[in-house]
Amino acid sequence: KYESKIGLSKFTETDISRYMCMTSDDLRKLSPEECTEGAYLLNQEALYVQHEINKYKAQMDWANSRINNAISKEIAQYSASQSKDYTPFEYKRINAIKGNSAAQPLQKVVNEAERIIARLSYIPNHLSKLAQVLLDYRHNKMAVNNRTSQHRDM
Numbered sequence: 001k002y003e004s005k006i007g008l009s010k011f012t013e014t015d016i017s018r019y020m021c022m023t024s025d026d027l028r029k030l031s032p033e034e035c036t037e038g039a040y041l042l043n044q045e046a047l048y049v050q051h052e053i054n055k056y057k058a059q060m061d062w063a064n065s066r067i068n069n070a071i072s073k074e075i076a077q078y079s080a081s082q083s084k085d086y087t088p089f090e091y092k093r094i095n096a097i098k099g100n101s102a103a104q105p106l107q108k109v110v111n112e113a114e115r116i117i118a119r120l121s122y123i124p125n126h127l128s129k130l131a132q133v134l135l136d137y138r139h140n141k142m143a144v145n146n147r148t149s150q151h152r153d154m
Contacts, residue, residue, distance in 0.1 A: 006052050016045045019130070027137065032145070035138035039131040046127035053120050060113035063106045070103040071096035 018026075019038040030038070071093065078092040078099075097103040 006049065016041050019134070030134075030137070030141075032138045032141045035134045035141065039134040039138070042127045042131035042134065046124040046131070049120055049127065050124040053117055053124070056113040056116050060110050060117070063109040063113070067097060067103045067106045067110070070106070071100050074100060 019042055075092050075096045078087065078095040097107050
């Protein structure tokens with residue numbers, strides 16, 4: 001649902017779909033100008049996806065801050081200091097959230113943001129790499145075109 005919202009499931013219906021679904025024959029047929037255009041669109045999409053990731057990171061940070069405020073007084077009661085066992089802070093935090101009705105919905109926000117970030121985290125870098133491949137390919141095509149035109153001039 002989220003990926004549809006940001007256009008990732010609709011690659012076939014966007015400008016970028018052409019560059020995401022290219023065969024080797026399609027790639028060979030690109031002009032240097034089309035390579036540049038594709039690189040631009042791929043980088044534009046990378047920026048958009050990174051913006052979405054940043055939005056969810058900010059939302060997650062906000063919710064975590066609110067959770068910490070909500071459970072700060074209660075977290076000490078989940079300590080194992082009465083026994084000889086050591087209870088890691090993360091376990092204390094989880095138990096404090098479970099016992100706090102204000103923290104529970106905030107934890108749901110954190111969980112959803114974490115899932116979205118995990119799904120999207122590699123995409124901007126991958127899109128930028130594809131853009132760089134198109135730019136490199138453009139340079140190769142231009143070099144071949146220059147050599148071909150020089151041979152004709154001779």
